[in-house]
Amino acid sequence: MDIRKIFKKESGQKKIPSDSGHNRKEQQSGETTSGKTTLTEVQFGPMKLFKDPLQVLLVFAKEDSQSNGFCWACEKANYRCSMVRTPEYALECFSEKHHDLVIIDHRHSRHFDAEALCRSFRAVNSSENTVIVAVVKRPDREEASVMPLINAGFNRRYVENVNLMACYNELLQLEHGEVRAQFKLRASNAIFTALEQSQDAIEITSEDQVIQYVNPAYESIMGYQQGELVGKEIIEVPKSEKNKPDLLETINSCIRKGKEWQGIYYAKKKNGDNIQQNVKITPVIGQGGKIRHYVSINRPLNDNNKSDKSADRVQAESQTDIQSCKHKDRRKGSLDVKSITSRGSDASSQRRHSSMARIHSMTIEAPITKVINIINQAQESSPMPVAEALDRVLEILRTTELYSPQLGTKDEDPHTSDLVGGLMTDGLRRMSGNEYILATKQPHHLPSHLATPLSLNDIPPRIAQTMESEDSWDFDIFSLEAATMKRPLTFLGLKIFSRFGVCEFLNCPEATLRSWLQVIEANYHSSNSYHNSTHAADVLHATAYFLSKERVKQSLDPIDEVAALIAATVHDIDHPGRTNSFLCNAGSELAILYNDTAVLESHHAALAFQLTTRDDKSNIFKHIERNEYRSLRQAVIDMVLATEMTKHFEHVNKFVNSINKPLAALEENGGSSDEEAVKSVLTSPENRILVKRMLIKCADISNPCRPLELCIEWAGRISEEYFAQTDEEKRQGLPVVMPVFDRNTCSIPKSQISFIDYFITDMFDAWDAFADLPNLMQHLDNNFKYWKGLDDRKLHTLRPPPE
Secondary structure: OOOOEEEEOOEEOOOOOOOOOHHHHHHEEEEOOOOOOOOEEEOOOEEEEOOOOOOOEEEEOOOOOHHHHHHHHHHHOOOOEEOOOHHHHHHHHHHHHHHOOEEEOOOOOOOOOOOHHHHHHHHHHHHHHEEEEEOOOOOOOOOOOOOOHHHHHOOOEEOOOHHHHHHHHHHHHHHHHHHHHHHHHHHHHHHHHHHOOOEEEEEEEEEOOOOEEEEEHHHHHOOHHHHHHHOHHHHHHHHHOOOOOHHHHHHHHHHHOOOOEEEEEEEOOOOOOOOEEEEEEEEEOOOOOOOOEEEEEEEOOOOOOHHHHHHHHHHHHHHHHHHOOOOOOHHHHHHOHHHOOOOOOOOHHHHHHHHHHHHHHHOOOOHHHHHHHHHHHHOOOOOOHHHHHHHHHHHOOOOOOOOOOOOOOOOOHHHHHHHHHHOOOOOOOOOOOOOOOOOOOOOOOOOHHHHHHOOOOHEEEEEHOOOOOOOOOOOOHHHHHHOOOOOOOHHHHHHHHHHHHHHHHHOOHHHHHHHHHHHHHHHHOOOOOOOHHHHHHHHHHHHHHHHHHHHHHOOOOOOHHHHHHHHHOOOOOOOOOOOHHHHOOOOOOOHHOOOOOOOOEEEHHHHHHHHOOOOHOOOOOOOOHHHHHHHHHHHHHHHHHOOHHHHHHHHHHHHHHHHHHHHHHHOOOOOOHHHHHHHHHHHHHHHHHHHHHHHHHHHHHHHHHHHHHHHHHHHHHHHHHHHHHHHHHHHHHHOOOOOOOOOOOOOOOHHHHHHHHHHHHHHHHHHHHHHOHHHHHHHHHHHHHHHHHHHHHOOOOOOOOOO
C-alpha cells in the first residue's frame, strides 16, 4: 500500500483503505520508502561516517491506528519501512535486510508471543546492534516492570499512543539515541580492524597517559606483547637516551593544549635497541570538551645509512615544529631512496638501487624482504669480494626451498636421491593419456567380528592380553594385528582414547567413539602392505607414547592431545598404496582435485571429516561447542598435512630454532629455575603448533626407532609397497619416480641406511633433546648397525641367510 495516500497531512486526519485486492504475500509483508536517497551522516569526533537511510521493521499482527501511525512517521522521517504480520515473515525479512530498528506489537498475546519473537531475533548474530522496541498497552492501574522486556532482549518500550507526532518523535529520539549509538558500536569493529591491520605502530593512552591499546604492528616493531604494556603508564616504559633532554617536556606541553605534535623521536625497544621513528600524537577530545585519549602513530625510519649528524639535523627540524605545533604530513620523515642510492654508477649497482626503491615503496613488507633490503644496503659500502659474496647470499634467499638440504649429484647416493624424488616432490608431469584413477569408493563392509557392538568391557580376552603392554614403546603391534584379524585400530583406539579421556572431552558416548573407529578403520585398505590400519594403529600408539612424556605434557593442552590422537588415527585413511608423485604423474582424480599439492594428505584430512560428520551414530564432534570444534578441526588438519614430506626440513628446522635452541640457552644460563621463561617457550601458540607437527611426524616414521624385529617387518612392508608402485609405473608407461625400488635389484639395507641418514637421525636427535627418549635412540643405533652390517656383506635382503 502507498502510505502517502493514507494521510491528509494538512488536516492530520487519517483514512485507512481496505486490504481487499492485495494477495496474501502483500498482506504479510509490505515495504514503504520515501523514494529519496539522502544519506545519514554520523559524526565520530573529527571523523564522519555515512550510512543508508534507517531500515525499520514493523511487526504488527493486525493493521490499526498504532501501526499506521508508525508507518506515517517512517514516511515523514524518510526511513525505509517494512511491515510484516507474522513472526515467521518477520525473521525472514530481518535475515534478508538486517534492519536497524525493529518495533514489535506486544499488546495482543493471542496473535503471537512478542517476547519469544524478540528472543528469536537476538539469536541471530546480525541483531547484536539492532534496537528492538516493544509497543505495550497503557497500564490500567500500577506500572508494570520492564525487566521481562529487558530479559527478552528489548532495548526500549513504547506505551501505545496513536498520535502521529508522538510516533514521529519517538522514532527521531530512537534514531538520534540508541540507534546512532549502536551504529557507532558497529562501526567501531571496522575501525579497530583497521588499527589491527595497519602497518604503522599505533598506541592509544588515556588522558592520564596510561596505555590502553597497542596494535600488532606496535608489538612487532617494539618487541613487546600487548599484555606487557596495557595498563602501564607511559613513564614506566624505558625511554631512549638519544632524544634531546627537553623533548618529552616539549611534546607534553604541546599535546596537553589539545594540539597535535609530529616529529622525529627515538624509542627504546624491549631488547634495548634504539629505533628512530616519525611520530604523530593527536589528542582526542571527549565528553565535556576534555582530552580523553591520546593517539600516537609511529613509523620507523629505516634509513640505517644516515649519519648521526643527519639524524640530529632531522631532530632539530622537528624541534622547530614542536614550538609551532604545526600539522605535518607524516610521510615527510620517510626514507628518501634517491639520496641513499646516489653513489655508484655501474649497471648492477643501478639495478640494485632501483630494486631497493621498489622494496621501500611496498605497503606490505615480509621478513625476507627486510633481510634482502639490509643486504642490499650493506653491499653499497662493501668491497667487491664481499659484495659478490652477498650477491650469492641473495640468490639463495630468493629461492623457495630454504630448508631442504641440497644433494650433490644423483650418482653419489641413488637411494637417497630416489627417496627424495619420490617422497619430497610431486614427480614429473606427464602429458599423455595414461591415467591412474582411484576406484570410486564403495562403503566398506565391516568384518563380521566387528559388526556387533563392543566396548572396553567386552574386548575378547586374547585381544585384551595383547594390549596389556600398550603403554610401552616396545609394544608389538603385529601381535595385535594377528589377534584382531588385521583390524587393530578399533581395539587399540578404544583403549588409548579411554586412557586419555577423549570421550569425556568430546562429551560423546563410548558407542559413538566405537562406531567412529570402525568407520575410520574400514576406510583403510587392508590390501596395502604398509599403508593400512596397522600402520595407523602404530602411529596412534607412538603418538600416545609421546603425549605421556613430561615435556610434551607441559607444552600441550587437553585439546591438543585430543587433536593429536584423532590426527594419528585418520592420518592415512583411504591411502591407495601409491605416493603423491605417482598420483600426479598418472593424472589421478585426487591429484586433479588437489592441484598436485599435498594430494594424499589433503584427501586424508577431508575424508576423515566427511565420514565423521555424515552420520550422527559416528559423529564424535556432535556435542562439542562450535568454537572448540573449529580449533580442534584446524589442529587435526594441520597435523595431518604436516605428515607430507615436502616440508620435512622446514618443520624440523623451525622446531629446532624456535624451541630446542631457546630451551638450551635457558639451561646454559641456569634457566632451569626460570620456570616462567621455559613455560613461555613451551606454551606459546606458535610453538605448540610446532610441537604437534613434530610429534606426529616422528610417530609417522618411527619404524627405524622400534625394536629390531618390528623395524625389520616395517622395512619389508614399505619396500613391498614401493616395489608394487614401480611395477605399475612400468606396466602403465609412467615415469618411474624411485628406480632403486625395483624388486629384482633393490638393496633394502641401502634404502634403510639412506632413509635413516637423510630423514631420521636429525629429526629424532631434535625430538629426543626435547622429549627425552633414550630408548628410541638406542633402538635407532642398533637398527642402523644391523642394516650397515648387511650392506657391508653386500646383502640386499631383510635378513642374512641362515647359517
